[in-house]
Amino acid sequence: MEIRPIFASLRKHRIPALLIVLEIALACAVLCNAVFMISQRVNDIRLPSAIDEQGLVTVTLRGTDDKLVGSEIPRNLAALRGIAGVQQVAITSSLPLSTNNWGWSFGVNADSVIANQKNINVSLYFIGESGDKALGLHMLQGRFFNADELADSKFDTAPLPETHAVVMTHAAAENFWPGQSALGKTIYSKPYYYTVVGVVEDVLRPNISTTNTRKSYDAVYFPMSAAGSKGALSYYILRGAPQDRDRIMREAEQKLAELNPGAVAKGQIYVDIREKYFANMSSMAWMLVLVCVVMLAVTAFGIVGLTSFWVGQRRRQIGIRRAVGATRRHIMQYFQTENLLLTTAGVVVGMGLAFGINVYLMQHYEMSRMPWYYLPGGALALWLLGQASVFGPAQKAASVPPVVATRSV
Amino acid sequence: MFGYYLDLAFRSLKRNKVLTALMVIAIAVGIGASMTTLTVMRLLSGDPIPARSAHLFYAQIDPDPTPGDRKEPYDVIDYQSAVDLWSAHRADRQTLIIESPVRMRAPDVNLPAMMPAMASITADFFSMFDVPFQYGNGWTAEDDTKRAQVAVISADLNQKLFGGANSVGRTLRLRDTDVRIIGVLKPWRPSPLFYMVAGAHYANGDTADLYSKTEDIFTPFFTGLELNDGNFSQYTCWHLPDHPGHLRNSPCVWVRLWVQLGDSSKVVAYKQFLDGYAAQQKVLGRIVRPQNTRLRSLMQWLDYEGVVPSDVRLQTWLAFAFLAICLFNTIGLLLAKFLRRGGEIGVRRALGATRGAVFAQCLVEAGMVGLIGGIVGWLLTLAGLWLVRQQSVPYADLAHLDASMFLLTFALAIAASLLAGVLPALRASRLPLGLQLKTL
Incomplete structure (x- = not known):
């Protein structure tokens, strides 16, 4: 696949391209850190304790x-x-x-x-x-x-x-x-x-x-x-x-x-004590999950919206390419490669940003260092997300008939 | 002209419903997330008592006789210093505060005994902190010294025990002592429970408990000390107390001293008084670090203690990063939308519309997206706050949207969408005229 034409076209759409890159970078940074925070909380919630938690009942007697x-x-x-x-x-x-x-x-x-x-x-x-x-x-x-x-x-x-x-x-x-x-x-x-x-x-x-x-x-x-x-x-x-x-x-x-x-007697089953202790942590974890899901959805919609616009704008060029021999596959690949390039630029910036945020959180909040594999993990997630969201618009582009090229040139 | 732009914007938004919906959703979700966290943040970081906070001060000295170098005194003070400073009456108003759980029952109410928290305080407490009364009143300075067996109870406890009726004159049995109720508070929910804040800077941001409800029972300081002797817990001790739970004249810190000082000269004078007291105690050999006195105002104290839970601060950061993503998204989509209409804009320009007019028209369209996004965002904020209220955090019941945050929701939504619209509108208004007309 020749990527020079893609660069040439992106240069003409510098601002929208930059916006996508920034959006992906921020999403990548937030995703890595949020998933790391979720995993830390889940680890805490699951800490084992060698007592019979399931069968234990307690009654406190005070006063x-x-x-x-x-x-x-x-x-x-x-x-x-x-x-x-x-x-x-x-x-x-x-x-x-x-x-x-x-x-x-x-x-x-x-x-x-x-x-x-x-x-x-x-x-x-x-x-x-x-x-x-x-x-x-x-x-x-x-x-x-x-x-x-x-x-x-x-x-x-x-x-x-x-x-x-x-x-x-x-x-x-x-x-x-x-x-x-x-x-x-x-x-x-x-x-x-x-x-x-x-x-x-x-x-x-x-x-x-x-x-x-x-x-x-x-x-x-x-x-x-x-x-x-x-x-x-x-x-x-x-x-x-x-x-x-x-x-x-x-x-x-x-x-x-x-x-x-x-005196004052109050009974509790032990599993409730444990659940109550971790209630804040688990609601924070769920909130982070919600944020990640909605954020990825918004990012995906953004990619879909902008790519659809580009497809609409380039209908005639696509028609010309199809007329001079490009297959549907070529057209698909063009948009997919374009998305891959943008996402790659985004995740490179995003990984740096994710690392920076982690360092900041380590200094100002009680946060430990993020293991390195979160960075490629986040990158992979956004690559997949990018490819998934570009698929629809790319298919639409591939279905542009060559005859469009002959109209009103 | 504005009406015409609105009409144009409306038509344009209707034309491409999917794109419009995407933009509205992006703005709404971003606004919903950031307004939810911002509301919680404001609740937790705000001034708990705006009318008085500037005149309320928290006094500290360092009574620990262990030699050594420590920069900050303990968060609370020992019994002797507290009572000495309090009984000097050098401030406009002053109160001592200690807290303990106490076994309580109302003899003429058929309910099992409870273990509510009891604050033992001095008479000025109620007037210093503007505490609202539903029935009756607080007690007098004389009641403090003669250890009157009286109590003021919270609205919650009054509801629980007496169904909310006027319970002034009725009796409560606190441990083994009968006290007479002389006052019932209106619902009072300072956020945070500022007068009890201490030790929070060691909590690593795990400070949600500072936002719990007030104590249910308020008794005069010395009365409370007597009736619940043996049940007080220390903040810390430099050596073991002789009788656990009995902390009068113990080597422990556990008492809070709040003072009200009307103007800055009084603040200076009170600080001098504190320093003088510490110096005098050094001469007596009781204190080794007389320079370690502090007189922080209420807001300085809350700031020093770092009362806002770190989870909440993190959530706020997260929400605004999220809003930024939503904005980038909206910019991209608006750009797509405006540039696609290159032909239409070209025609308007050819017919005499200035660049400014095109720019204004595009911004009106962006603002309209913001307005609709704001409405949806407001609903999402309400849903978000509902979610916060379902959590088991102590401040859950506080999470409501007030009028100013309601307005801020729309202001933020429209500001965000206009900001997102500036760049696309600028680009649209600068499209080369001829080229656009040619491609029609």
């Missing part, structure tokens, strides 16, 4: 009297155990993605105090008897807390528990001691220290980090007795079959409200 919880919690747990279909019951201080975060930072040296810059910030979960089974935690190494640890742990005046046992996620263990087994090692926040008795598969924190997924799993579990919990234990967790969870949730909420008339 209880700290002095009475020692007898109330065992009584409440016993009552919840009586609900039909409930396999496990326990109490904890918070749940992954509940946004109820209790953070602390620990170091690995005996002289670490809370203000140490090198300390690692983790989320603290306090948990009672059989909490591992109720949550469905997967032990990777070591064990869960034994009966003595659970019974003896309590809060004194500090926000850290009076115990020396801790269970942490695999990610937290890797952050504290990269490449080593965490079992038997100790974390410190002077004067408190805790020895790792078990490592569990990664469980998300109550709030996740949007910039660094690795940090989203830095969580540790402490044992906690009902009597010494000082109101920290407020999430009753029940585990049952997924199909029973709604009924279990209603019955558990009702039962806790009856037993504790002075």
Whole structure:
């Protein structure tokens, strides 16, 4: 295919050609960045968390009297155990993605105090008897807390528990001691220290980090007795079959409200907690999808409109070419090649623009670097879009009969 | 002449319906997207209290005795500094603010107990922030000092508990204390909830929660401190408090201090007072960085905290990039449309129409596309805002189109289409006359 005539003709239509190039460049830049943002959000929404999310039900009980919880919690747990279909019951201080975060930072040296810059910030979960089974935690190494640890742990005046046992996620263990087994090692926040008795598969924190997924799993579990919990234990967790969870949730909420008339009971199934946490993210992702689709449609219509105009304008030239021997195929190819050239110019500018926008977003918003393959991906999408939208007008051009050339020359 | 151009434009638009529809859709979609995000952006970045914001200031000092170099003080202050500064009464009005969740029940209403948020504040709060009352009033400075057991409740809570009736004089049980309702607010929805903003600059733009509703219960500062003791949470501490949740005289920062200062000389004087207080506390050994005092105006404070969620800012950028694409598209299509009518324009020129007249006629046609695009764009904006309201963001209920944004929709649509029309109209008016006539 000879492309010189195409250049010659484009030179005569400099402004419309430039407009198409600019439109494609902007579309390419926005598309790459928007798709990248969508993929980041989808990744976040899908972050795995090694608990039994499908079967988990929770009822929070707030406004209880700290002095009475020692007898109330065992009584409440016993009552919840009586609900039909409930396999496990326990109490904890918070749940992954509940946004109820209790953070602390620990170091690995005996002289670490809370203000140490090198300390690692983790989320603290306090948990009672059989909490591992109720949550469905997967032990990777070591064990869960034994009966003595659970019974003896309590809060004194500090926000850290009076115990020396801790269970942490695999990610937290890797952050504290990269490449080593965490079992038997100790974390410190002077004067408190805790020895790792078990490592569990990664469980998300109550709030996740949007910039660094690795940090989203830095969580540790402490044992906690009902009597010494000082109101920290407020999430009753029940585990049952997924199909029973709604009924279990209603019955558990009702039962806790009856037993504790002075307090406020609120039941939720765990999948709702997760969905609520990511609701903003998923609506933003859907909005980006909508923008991409409409933007590509507008770009396609623009190409269709302008090419149709060019076809209309060049009817006579097309007729002449057909009269002197060009086949329909040649005419089609002319417009397709022309579009390919314009789109190529557009995506070259667009890829540069996409990269620039990404760099700007990295500086001003919490955005990470776009992997390189988004650029050729966006280019390919616009090439296909260009070819698809030029097909109709090109076919119309190819159907111009040679006889047009003979009219009113 | 304008009427004639309108008629011509109308005929021309009718002639090629597909091209017209494409242009209208392009403008409408661009306008719909950008107006939706612009409306949300304006809601979230606007002045929450335009009549007062210039005179409201947020006071900070740095009470952390840990030696070291820190440029900015903590976002909130400690109990002792807050109460010292407040009780000096150096500003026209001043209020302390703390917030805590409190167990609440209305003894004569058959509803289960709830855990609403309670703001504990001082008497000036209501007059400083122009808080509108439906029934009753706030309390007096005297009530503050004698720890009166009174409360003001939000319109929402009044609706929930008392069906919206005048509940002044009725009783609420807050934890284990009975308080008397002395005031009920009208619906009050400052956006953002400016007086509670703190710590947002650490949030990485994840700030949607700053736009949530006001607290449901307002109690006098010292009354609230007493009745909900043990349930307060700190912003941060430099060492562990002796009793978690009990923060009076703790090594923690957790109190907000807002002051109202009538003119710039008072602002200068108050800043001097803050500096003087910090210097005096340094002498007493309680403060190590007396230079770290701040007195930011309300809007400066919101700006410093970066309250507009980064998602919303991103969406606005995206929408305007989108509008730009739609404009390029419209320019291309208008160019195609005008140049195709080369013959017609040639005839008009030959019959005596000036270049200016042709230019004006083309612009009228472009403006007409803009007007129709604006109408469709307005409908799309309404649909877009409806979508925003369906989201589970705290500011969802705020997303409505007001009169000025309604007008802006059309202004933007027509301006955009005229801008898109300038180049094609210029080209059309400069077509070589003879050539066009020859090809007819």
